[in-house]
Amino acid sequence: MRDNALAIELHKAGEDVTILPMYLPLILDEKPLEGLKDTPIFFGGINVFLQSKLSLFRKTPAFLDKLFNSTGLLRFAARNSHMTSARTHGEMCLDMLNVEESGFKKEFEKLLDWLEEVGKPDVVCLSTALQAGLADEIKKRLGVQIILFFQGEDSFLDGLPEPFKTQCWERMGERLSSSDILVSPSHFYSKYMEQRLGFSIGEIAVMPNGIKLEGFAKSDRPPEYPTVGYLARMCRDKGLDVMVDAFIHLRTELGNSDARLKVAGAMTAGDAALVNELKKKIKAVGLDDDVHWFPNISREDKISFLQSLTLFSVPVAYPEAFGLYLIEAIACGVPVVQPNKASFIEIVNTTGGGVCYPETGPNALADSWHSLLSDPARRITMSETGRKQVEAHYTSSQMSQNFLHLSRGLALPTS
Incomplete structure (x- = not known):
């Protein structure tokens, strides 16, 4: 892309x-x-x-x-x-x-x-x-x-x-x-x-990656229930198992009894075993009606998916080089909650559109969700600031300008 x-x-x-x-x-x-x-x-x-x-x-x-x-x-x-x-x-x-x-x-x-x-x-x-x-x-x-x-x-x-x-x-x-x-x-x-x-x-x-902003916008209607979402390949490397464990902790230990989890992204035949394992885990604690799965969605469905979220996370296990999914979520006004490592720190600091949590396991992720779900004013600030900074730093137009400067042997613009 x-x-x-x-x-x-x-x-x-x-x-x-x-x-x-x-x-x-x-x-x-x-x-x-x-x-x-x-x-x-x-x-x-x-x-x-x-x-x-x-x-x-x-x-x-x-x-x-x-x-x-x-x-x-x-x-x-x-x-x-x-x-x-x-x-x-x-x-x-x-x-x-x-x-x-x-x-x-x-x-x-x-x-x-x-x-x-x-x-x-x-x-x-x-x-x-x-x-x-x-x-x-x-x-x-x-x-x-x-x-x-x-x-x-x-x-x-x-x-x-x-x-x-x-x-x-x-x-x-x-x-x-x-x-x-x-x-x-x-x-x-x-x-x-x-x-x-x-x-x-x-x-x-x-040269930071960028997205075409057309269609990416904050929804006029907030989600009916507090909803955390994941949009990436449905695999262990991207942290899907951590996401599920964190959601279970949020619901069963932290008191967010009305929270929902939505999972979307590419799912190959090789990912089916993990997805089925996680579905069984969710069902075992009685939360299967509150977790929704959307494999292999279109661009339009992706935008609608992001707009239906309160918070967004992809707790990747490896040092991610960028994470375009974060830019897409922030462009839709959804605050992101990411491990305090790799390129995530850079993106969160540049946009102000989220927080990074100590990478100590799924409970730390759930704690960060719980904190933000309890602070709507902070979420609004992140949503508004993040969108503005995506427009300034992470658009496909900005990316092409940076590329032309690079290819012509010039320094990148500082704005």
Whole structure:
């Protein structure tokens, strides 16, 4: 979504912009950049998987590659991605970082040929540091500037089995030197990755993510009941289990007997076991009628969901690089309650649209909810201040201006 929002704003500013989908079709909850549907998918997930396993598929004809890149097949593969082993993820990640010497050379040549013959860019942006292996050859063939974005690669790399974890970290650090500009979505993540990679302070620039504000607004009607909400992938890494435990504590121990919990976000087949486990836990304490689930919702439904909340939390277990869901909630006038760590501190301090609680477990989260639910005046102040600061710092328009300053070698504006 960040890439699409940025591309649309750059297009509005008169820039010629193309998005090249990698691995899978883009899944967006907003209108895509004009012309995106006519752009081929590169390094299609099925082709890459087959070519990593069997050399036969590195020589298949173009029509077969195109078949494997069909939207239906790729979306089916995405729904079942949880079945791919951690070892396979590690092998494929390392191959992408060594792409010129890997079994993906055929796929890389397709990308290079398209860029030379059709795209002809002045700047190529790589949307993740895991694509750092592409930079060197793109620069040699096209003579262009490379801008590379970080977006939370550490949690993926740290989840790989050895020896792939260490090998991928080391190789990514080496290959990042081929990019002209490295960009992080937050000051926290810039410093964090500089430390992890052994880079000098200031080597990774900062460009906060932003959202298109259209539709995001505070509801005219407050929720009928005090309602806490969660909007992220329904998984343990995002803290869904902590969210449920905190809600149970809020209801059973802190006296908020009328509180409700709403959970929304992406849910894959691999997430179903956790969701079912949590539903059973909620039912066991008699709260199942007061917890509502909304998997895989649209943009319109997402906005309506956020507007129905009193408070918002995503108690992530890992050091989150940004957290666009916080900006969306604050833009709807909903105060956020987040762990006192990572980029959350930065976003809460910049917007004034919430609080950070000591990361000591679900009870601490519930205590923070209880405190804010008991103080409507404070919530109103957070709601009004937060919305104004999102407009000032976290819009897609501001993001595109920052990008243009970066790409032209200028310092970011201070406003």
